[in-house]
Amino acid sequence: NAGVTQTPKFQVLKTGQSMTLQCAQDMNHEYMSWYRQDPGMGLRLIHYSVGAGITDQGEVPNGYNVSRSTTEDFPLRLLSAAPSQTSVYFCASSYMGLAGGPSNEQFFGPGTRLTVL
């Protein structure tokens, strides 16, 4: 199992450019999510998906789009990059578990370090 993979590892964009951050998992997890990590702020949820074809917004969704056409892939799109989107982005996945039941650990990818100039 490769686990959760992310590409690219590093990316530099100019303000206004668009790009897609790729995330894939091979554990057949229903739940996938995107976080950004900024100094002093902890990991914050951008978007998440509870299964193929189903996505929803997290805490900081503005400026980002997602789609989930397969169980394995969950790309994150930056429509028009801004300097405020300079951050490290992590994708995570887990089993959903039963409603009201114990939660399942989330597995994180290695991250994409994005700089917007």
Added chain:
Amino acid sequence: EDQVTQSPEALRLQEGESSSLNCSYTVSGLRGLFWYRQDPGKGPEFLFTLYSAGEEKEKERLKATLTKKESFLHITAPKPEDSATYLCAVQAALTGGGNKLTFGTGTQLKVEL
């Protein structure tokens, strides 16, 4: 709103000097409390999940405990390879966000020889 506060922000220990990291939380019904380890330039690595007050879990030199308001990560006789940032996160029982986690800002631990 769910909140997680970790202390201290940074901790420097000598090898073999035991200590504890704190994670205080407020959540609308706790479904799970998670501890992760993060090495520089890498993604968080899962350590423990705790579900209810009084629960304890151990892994090598690490032991996590949980009360109704906080969790502790006890590090016994640490080694330099335990140096990392330790993250705490909670998941609310009545969440509309799937498996949404709320993270603290972490404790940066450095263990010196």
